[in-house]
Amino acid sequence: MRDEIIPSDHGQHPPPVTPIYKTSVFRGPRMPLLSLNGSLSELTGPRFGHGAMGALDNDLYRNFQHGGEPIGERIIVHGRVLDGNAKPVAGALVEFWQANASGRYRHVNDRFEAPVDPNFGGCGRTVTDDEGRYHFRTVKPGAYPYRNGIGDWRPSHIHFSVFGTAFAQRLITQMYFEGDPLIPHDSILNTIPDAAARTRLVAKLDLAAQVPQHTLAYRWDIVLRGHRSTLFENRLEGN
Amino acid sequence: MFTPDSLGRLPETPSQTAGPYVHIGLIPRQAGFEIFADDVGAAPLPPGEPGERIRVEGRVLDATGALVRDALVEMWQAKADGSHGLFFRTGTSFETGLWSFDTVRPGAVPARGGAAPMAPHLCLWLAARGLNRGMHTRLYFGDREEANAADPVLRFIEQPNRRATLVAARTERDGVPVFTMDIRLAGDGETVFLDV
Numbered sequence: 153m154r155d156e157i158i159p160s161d162h163g164q165h166p167p168p169v170t171p172i173y174k175t176s177v178f179r180g181p182r183m184p185l186l187s188l189n190g191s192l193s194e195l196t197g198p199r200f201g202h203g204a205m206g207a208l209d210n211d212l213y214r215n216f217q218h219g220g221e222p223i224g225e226r227i228i229v230h231g232r233v234l235d236g237n238a239k240p241v242a243g244a245l246v247e248f249w250q251a252n253a254s255g256r257y258r259h260v261n262d263r264f265e266a267p268v269d270p271n272f273g274g275c276g277r278t279v280t281d282d283e284g285r286y287h288f289r290t291v292k293p294g295a296y297p298y299r300n301g302i303g304d305w306r307p308s309h310i311h312f313s314v315f316g317t318a319f320a321q322r323l324i325t326q327m328y329f330e331g332d333p334l335i336p337h338d339s340i341l342n343t344i345p346d347a348a349a350r351t352r353l354v355a356k357l358d359l360a361a362q363v364p365q366h367t368l369a370y371r372w373d374i375v376l377r378g379h380r381s382t383l384f385e386n387r388l389e390g391n
Numbered sequence: 392m393f394t395p396d397s398l399g400r401l402p403e404t405p406s407q408t409a410g411p412y413v414h415i416g417l418i419p420r421q422a423g424f425e426i427f428a429d430d431v432g433a434a435p436l437p438p439g440e441p442g443e444r445i446r447v448e449g450r451v452l453d454a455t456g457a458l459v460r461d462a463l464v465e466m467w468q469a470k471a472d473g474s475h476g477l478f479f480r481t482g483t484s485f486e487t488g489l490w491s492f493d494t495v496r497p498g499a500v501p502a503r504g505g506a507a508p509m510a511p512h513l514c515l516w517l518a519a520r521g522l523n524r525g526m527h528t529r530l531y532f533g534d535r536e537e538a539n540a541a542d543p544v545l546r547f548i549e550q551p552n553r554r555a556t557l558v559a560a561r562t563e564r565d566g567v568p569v570f571t572m573d574i575r576l577a578g579d580g581e582t583v584f585l586d587v
């Protein structure tokens with residue numbers, strides 16, 4: 153049997169129905185989740201090697217250039233993927249996507265009146281090293297309005313998707329930027345009831361990691377659920 | 392960057408919705424462009440993969456019964472011999488709201504604590520605009536009634552009528568078994584979602 157995963161701490165996450173984010177009322181499940189305590193089906197998960205990544209997959213500044221450079225403030229985003237026991241998660245697939253510097257996504261459904269940047273795709277991916285570290289280069293995404301409350305704007309943010317070693321650890325979330333004045337007004341971030349939990353989605357300016365005279369840097373760590381050490385074998389029947 | 396507590400633990404990073412543009416990052420071809428040599432989870436089943444070829448498909452519906460046409464759907468499953476595993480990723484169609492996977496029927500997977508094996512199943516994970524967290528659920532096969540009746544997870548569902556939300560009906564198309572299961576995020580017939 154694989155090591156089990158520590159049960160999710162639901163208080164860290166948004167509940168399924170959060171009226172300040174209207175679409176969640178249409179789509180958020182109402183029934184309680186069925187607690188499974190993990191079987192092999194969820195304690196295993198797909199693994200992705202470094203070899204599956206292209207050379208520019210973690211460089212959004214260069215991975216969609218068409219005869220020019222993307223417009224915007226160049227940044228490096230870096231950090232570690234850890235588990236709930238503060239151990240690094242090596243070999244974790246980290247994927248990211250974002251709007252361009254003017255707040256527009258390269259997506260058939262994005263109708264925001266801001267230009268698509270011909271040299272910016274807006275997505276990338278990488279696999280963490282043995283110490284759980286990841287990094288990528290991009291341009292800082294712009295804020296954009298969205299249809300929720302009248303006058304709602306999203307702060308600058310980057311979407312993240314992470315695979316740990318177990319499918320149970322699967323996570324999608326968003327990273328924000330320290331000092332953004334839109335953060336306290338964001339209906340999406342405010343779906344998370346716990347204020348301390350919200351601050352853990354905010355990347356910190358990391359001047360020491362900059363490329364001097366060229367690129368600023370931000371640091372953000374991601375924490376997945378940890379493995380539970382098996383002190384006594386649990387012989388309960390079922391799943 | 393974060394400091395462990397006195398027990399050496401770190402709190403989980405909170406989830407946030409995948410939003411309407413999840414396709415850009417995870418299935419960019421559906422967003423309308425090519426950027427990676429191979430999109431994760433998009434490769435077809437290897438031709439030599441042992442097992443019975445099947446198709447699984449369905450729709451995703453919201454609390455009002457409307458189609459959810461911008462959802463990400465991931466699937467993790469055992470191979471035909473019960474070992475793990477195979478991974479696929481797709482999105483519900485912007486036009487029809489349908490998701491589908493062409494795969495092999497999985498074998499039985501051992502259950503916890505030496506109990507009888509679980510009935511063959513597929514693990515599904517959904518993320519979408521309006522979902523504040525990714526949702527885990529399962530698909531069981533409607534033509535395996537006996538195994539399903541003994542399955543420890545299905546049996547854990549208190550209301551017998553809710554068990555049916557995880558069982559896909561079998562039909563056949565061009566000689567291939569097709570298993571259909573709609574996922575109802577909320578409202579009448581809400582799918583059973585799992586805390587795994």
Ligand SMILES: [Fe+2]
Binds near residue numbers: 311410
């Ligand atoms: Fe966004």
